Amino acid sequence: MAALDPILNDIDTDLDNALERLFEFLRIESISTDSAYKGECRKAAHWLEGNLTALGFETSVEETSLHPVVYAHKPKPGAPHVLFYGHYDVQPVDPLNLWTHPPFEPRLIGEGDRRQIVARGASDDKGQVMTFVEACRAHLAMNGELPCAVTIVIEGAEESGSQGLPEWVEKNRDRLEADVALVCDTSMWDRNTPQITTSLRGLAYFEVTVTCADRDLHSGFFGGAAANPIHVLSKILAALHDDQGRVTIPDFYEGVREPPAEVLEQWKGLDFTAEKFLGPIGLKEPAGERGRMLIELIQSRPACDVNGIIGGYTAEGTKTVIAGQASAKVSFRLVDDQDPEQLAKNFEAFVRERAPADCKVDVVCYKGSRAIALPYDMPQLSVAQAALTEEWGRDAIAVGAGGSIPIVGDFKRLLGLDTLLIGFGLDDDRIHSPNEKYELKSFHKGTRSWARILSALAAR
Amino acid sequence: MAALDPILNDIDTDLDNALERLFEFLRIESISTDSAYKGECRKAAHWLEGNLTALGFETSVEETSLHPVVYAHKPKPGAPHVLFYGHYDVQPVDPLNLWTHPPFEPRLIGEGDRRQIVARGASDDKGQVMTFVEACRAHLAMNGELPCAVTIVIEGAEESGSQGLPEWVEKNRDRLEADVALVCDTSMWDRNTPQITTSLRGLAYFEVTVTCADRDLHSGFFGGAAANPIHVLSKILAALHDDQGRVTIPDFYEGVREPPAEVLEQWKGLDFTAEKFLGPIGLKEPAGERGRMLIELIQSRPACDVNGIIGGYTAEGTKTVIAGQASAKVSFRLVDDQDPEQLAKNFEAFVRERAPADCKVDVVCYKGSRAIALPYDMPQLSVAQAALTEEWGRDAIAVGAGGSIPIVGDFKRLLGLDTLLIGFGLDDDRIHSPNEKYELKSFHKGTRSWARILSALAAR
Numbered sequence: 001m002a003a004l005d006p007i008l009n010d011i012d013t014d015l016d017n018a019l020e021r022l023f024e025f026l027r028i029e030s031i032s033t034d035s036a037y038k039g040e041c042r043k044a045a046h047w048l049e050g051n052l053t054a055l056g057f058e059t060s061v062e063e064t065s066l067h068p069v070v071y072a073h074k075p076k077p078g079a080p081h082v083l084f085y086g087h088y089d090v091q092p093v094d095p096l097n098l099w100t101h102p103p104f105e106p107r108l109i110g111e112g113d114r115r116q117i118v119a120r121g122a123s124d125d126k127g128q129v130m131t132f133v134e135a136c137r138a139h140l141a142m143n144g145e146l147p148c149a150v151t152i153v154i155e156g157a158e159e160s161g162s163q164g165l166p167e168w169v170e171k172n173r174d175r176l177e178a179d180v181a182l183v184c185d186t187s188m189w190d191r192n193t194p195q196i197t198t199s200l201r202g203l204a205y206f207e208v209t210v211t212c213a214d215r216d217l218h219s220g221f222f223g224g225a226a227a228n229p230i231h232v233l234s235k236i237l238a239a240l241h242d243d244q245g246r247v248t249i250p251d252f253y254e255g256v257r258e259p260p261a262e263v264l265e266q267w268k269g270l271d272f273t274a275e276k277f278l279g280p281i282g283l284k285e286p287a288g289e290r291g292r293m294l295i296e297l298i299q300s301r302p303a304c305d306v307n308g309i310i311g312g313y314t315a316e317g318t319k320t321v322i323a324g325q326a327s328a329k330v331s332f333r334l335v336d337d338q339d340p341e342q343l344a345k346n347f348e349a350f351v352r353e354r355a356p357a358d359c360k361v362d363v364v365c366y367k368g369s370r371a372i373a374l375p376y377d378m379p380q381l382s383v384a385q386a387a388l389t390e391e392w393g394r395d396a397i398a399v400g401a402g403g404s405i406p407i408v409g410d411f412k413r414l415l416g417l418d419t420l421l422i423g424f425g426l427d428d429d430r431i432h433s434p435n436e437k438y439e440l441k442s443f444h445k446g447t448r449s450w451a452r453i454l455s456a457l458a459a460r
Numbered sequence: 461m462a463a464l465d466p467i468l469n470d471i472d473t474d475l476d477n478a479l480e481r482l483f484e485f486l487r488i489e490s491i492s493t494d495s496a497y498k499g500e501c502r503k504a505a506h507w508l509e510g511n512l513t514a515l516g517f518e519t520s521v522e523e524t525s526l527h528p529v530v531y532a533h534k535p536k537p538g539a540p541h542v543l544f545y546g547h548y549d550v551q552p553v554d555p556l557n558l559w560t561h562p563p564f565e566p567r568l569i570g571e572g573d574r575r576q577i578v579a580r581g582a583s584d585d586k587g588q589v590m591t592f593v594e595a596c597r598a599h600l601a602m603n604g605e606l607p608c609a610v611t612i613v614i615e616g617a618e619e620s621g622s623q624g625l626p627e628w629v630e631k632n633r634d635r636l637e638a639d640v641a642l643v644c645d646t647s648m649w650d651r652n653t654p655q656i657t658t659s660l661r662g663l664a665y666f667e668v669t670v671t672c673a674d675r676d677l678h679s680g681f682f683g684g685a686a687a688n689p690i691h692v693l694s695k696i697l698a699a700l701h702d703d704q705g706r707v708t709i710p711d712f713y714e715g716v717r718e719p720p721a722e723v724l725e726q727w728k729g730l731d732f733t734a735e736k737f738l739g740p741i742g743l744k745e746p747a748g749e750r751g752r753m754l755i756e757l758i759q760s761r762p763a764c765d766v767n768g769i770i771g772g773y774t775a776e777g778t779k780t781v782i783a784g785q786a787s788a789k790v791s792f793r794l795v796d797d798q799d800p801e802q803l804a805k806n807f808e809a810f811v812r813e814r815a816p817a818d819c820k821v822d823v824v825c826y827k828g829s830r831a832i833a834l835p836y837d838m839p840q841l842s843v844a845q846a847a848l849t850e851e852w853g854r855d856a857i858a859v860g861a862g863g864s865i866p867i868v869g870d871f872k873r874l875l876g877l878d879t880l881l882i883g884f885g886l887d888d889d890r891i892h893s894p895n896e897k898y899e900l901k902s903f904h905k906g907t908r909s910w911a912r913i914l915s916a917l918a919a920r
Contacts, residue, residue: 231747
């Protein structure tokens with residue numbers, strides 16, 4: 001068993017070079033949801049291929065139905081085998097005018113303990129991916145080998161619902177055998193407390209388009225006589241929640257369970273207040289279901305959010321128009337046994353019921369995922385917790401999270417693998433928003449954490 | 461009194477040249493609501509200045525608080541005096557992808573009786589303005605003088621609520637004295653039946669912006685806990701109408717009168733069906749207030765339309781975001797004595813009442829106008845009706861219209877002038893929409909109509 005200190009020391013002394021490598025990665029505009037950036041996604045895949053090949057991984061860029069997957073492998077007979085997953089694609093950057101500098105020109109901003117890497121993808125997920133890659137680099141630099149056999153899968157369509165990935169995983173089962181999956185795409189409990197995420201909400205995502213007249217109309221001539229698709233859409237969206245904040249779609253809460261009493265008791269003991277969680281984003285009161293603790297709202301309860309809406313004239317000034325068409329994107333966070341396919345049927349029926357005879361309604365259903373939860377008695381969980389606790393000097397906590405990482409369910413279903421979700425993001429990282437950042441401390445101590453975890457899993 | 465036939469004949473033989481002049485005018489991208497087109501608005505004003513000066517008008521381009529006004533005058537002592545009003549500004553062109561050719565590259569499309577001039581502004585209002593200018597040109601070409609004294613005012617901010625115009629009119633009262641105002645910015649009853657519009661609905665236009673969090677949020681982390689401004693806005697907009705299609709803002713119907721029984725009787729006699737009015741735009745059933753005739757809905761009843769809405773992610777694909785902000789443009793068509801200022805207060809209160817404590821709501825109030833109606837016994841009305849009937853071979857009808865032309869109220873209030881609204885547009889001209897058109901027949905016979913009306917008003 002190789003000594004850990006030289007490896008951690010190498011991570012400390014090589015930090016500037018590691019940052020330079022991350023910045024190169026962040027400069028690639030790999031937005032997966034916008035087809036204009038297809039070439040940039042491929043470029044990011046090949047950048048990773050070059051980087052991992054240089055470390056001695058056997059690496060290839062492999063096609064899927066959307067953007068390619070990067071596959072890398074370094075065997076170690078007799079040692080435990082980990083499968084690491086991350087994604088190189090990033091969210092769109094709009095609204096661009098709210099960025100303090102261009103999103104694909106990464107900068108190191110601030111001083112001391114709070115230095116931040118600011119760029120699209122800094123936290124979600126390029127910075128997080130590189131903590132694992134850099135940990136491998138340090139092990140290899142000091143010892144010429146890794147403590148475990150390592151397979152790495154970095155996809156390019158996570159922000160597009162991982163389109164094409166499950167099919168690729170299914171086809172490549174033999175090459176993805178491992179003892180445990182590792183994912184670095186989640187957050188810490190707070191800036192000093194590491195966290196292993198043991199459950200994730202599922203996701204169902206829809207786009208609703210309402211069409212009335214076959215063109216835009218003058219509201220002077222037609223106002224009061226012609227159907228207005230924004231009115232129709234507003235009525236539909238307004239009907240999604242009742243006045244208690246509950247989702248009104250029939251059978252929506254089917255499969256939702258109440259957490260065991262002892263879990264609720266633990267949650268009550270956490271100092272998880274609206275002031276702490278919502279204060280930093282300028283809000284005071286939890287929205288959503290009345291009569292629930294805030295931590296329930298984001299962990300054990302499902303939620304529905306309209307993610308976008310557009311119709312009619314939206315530029316400066318006035319235009320007296322009745323739009324021909326309006327559309328909205330609507331998504332649901334799912335928990336426990338809620339079924340995204342059943343929801344798709346119920347949602348579509350809910351929408352169609354509310355459309356007047358004269359309106360045409362289209363509902364597009366993007367890929368959905370069920371919620372997932374780890375077994376609490378999983379052996380690697382306590383090993384990883386101990387390694388994290390050693391690095392951060394605070395007990396690593398195991399807790400659920402509000403977001404969705406669809407591949408985790410696919411790994412279980414297709415490969416029989418449980419996944420340790422260990423990330424170093426912070427809740428104020430502004431992922432999916434302007435001025436996304438990843439703290440230098442997250443990047444540095446995140447890399448050190450993975451170096452420890454790899455050793456710890458090998459020693460088990 | 462000059463003979464009319466040579467003048468009408470000159471209009472017929474000069475049609476190609478007249479079209480060439482109109483096309484020059486249409487090529488100018490004079491969108492008044494978008495400040496990026498400020499220079500183009502000025503260019504349109506100077507184009508008119510050049511054209512009217514060449515006809516012998518004393519012409520000037522005069523500043524207002526937004527875009528300049530073109531003022532032209534040709535005196536004729538002892539003759540009746542008309543004040544003609546039109547506008548050189550046009551609506552924005554979005555959605556651009558629905559145009560069959562570039563909106564500022566006018567084309568003549570189709571054959572025979574249905575030939576169309578297709579371009580932004582072809583009907584609203586450049587083509588209509590030029591029918592009057594070309595009628596003046598023909599009179600001057602044949603007789604060296606006009607039958608009436610003529611003052612022309614062409615503004616550049618009609619599509620921006622005529623911002624700056626009332627102040628300019630007030631300052632220039634002395635130079636705007638006349639016996640009657642003429643406006644060419646309305647439609648025919650149908651493609652063969654001329655119309656004088658004797659009433660217009662007023663307008664009140666608002667923009668509502670709802671702000672919740674101070675940034676866009678990840679819906680995975682915050683969904684179910686953070687307020688969503690699209691939800692708040694949808695609830696507000698959905699509440700604007702009850703299930704009978706009536707506007708729910710308190711006191712909204714204050715000042716609305718029922719038309720006299722004999723008018724309602726006349727309306728019942730008109731063959732104004734949903735099939736005829738809504739069929740051409742792909743609709744079947746009147747929206748809006750239940751239990752009203754379609755003609756009531758667009759003439760004697762007020763209406764409320766959401767003209768635009770935007771918030772969150774609206775591009776291709778999915779983004780799991782909770783927007784920080786969402787906004788909508790909402791306008792009202794007013795009738796009879798409805799007061800736009802009182803409505804502004806009531807609307808703002810209505811919106812604020814529905815905003816949760818955590819949300820900030822901004823309401824911008826654009827310029828409003830009251831509804832207006834002509835005296836039925838106005839002497840010039842029957843003279844103009846007779847001239848139109850002669851040109852078109854069908855009785856010209858006097859009727860109200862759904863749209864708003866704010867300046868008409870200002871002319872009455874500031875100058876004591878009644879206005880004859882005579883236009884040659886058709887309901888399917890797609891004004892404010894892609895592929896706006898003005899029929900060649902409207903342009904040609906519209907010019908002939910004005911030549912007749914000018915002579916008739918002088919002979920009175």
